[in-house]
Amino acid sequence: METPVPRVIVTDDAKAVIDQVRERHGPLMFHQSGGCCDGSSPMCFEQGDFRLGDSDVKLGEVYGCPFYMARDQFAYWKHMQLTLDVKEGRGASFSLEIPMGVRFVIRSRLFTDEEVDRLEPVEAVHT
Template sequence: MSNKQYIPRVLITEAAMDVIDTLRKRFGTELMFHQSGGCCDGSSPMCFEKGDFKVGGSDVWMGKIYGCDFFMNEDQFEYWKHTQLTLDVTPGRGSSFSLEIPMGIRFMIRSRMFTMEELENLVPTKTGEEYLEEG
């Protein structure tokens, strides 16, 4: 990658960073995120121990936030790619296998539309397969 300053596709709030710190300490490992779709707890970011969720060719790597890789399924990405996502956290009794659930809080996404200028200067994505090949 060149030294060009890209606009990130995913950002993170301070509160979400604190939660990541807590979880890293508890699990003693790096973490990853996969944005979910569908019902119940869908349309929410899921946090797992790095590698616990197997990404593949149908996933898009959207960037790294606070040291964590962030993925989304490519079909979903098609409808989301014009928006900048911010990983935040809110109190709430969410369900799913996301690691923060027992803490009584839930990671969530806030979104903002990119401007036309920003759209031309976004962090290049890669597929989950390319991500794995790069190690």
């Protein structure tokens, strides 16, 4: 059986920031913002601090953190692999890394035809 293709991956730089944030706050989660504050930015929260609803889906795990997105936003992004990265500069969000002078960002690329057949499934959120 072929290895499933993840919908979300993470850079080493982002892993280093996640480690620092996790050390201070414990288990983390991500939610891809749909346009508030920093536009469409990945937001990092203590696990359970962001209220998920039936309109959210779980795209997978990124470095041990669940990664969620609104279902209607996923309809636009479902053909792309997301890469969680980090860059210097304070964002205007409530994400936990902001006080560190960095912010998480998403880079994306289209899946290849071969990858589409092996994508990790998306999970519905049930509240």
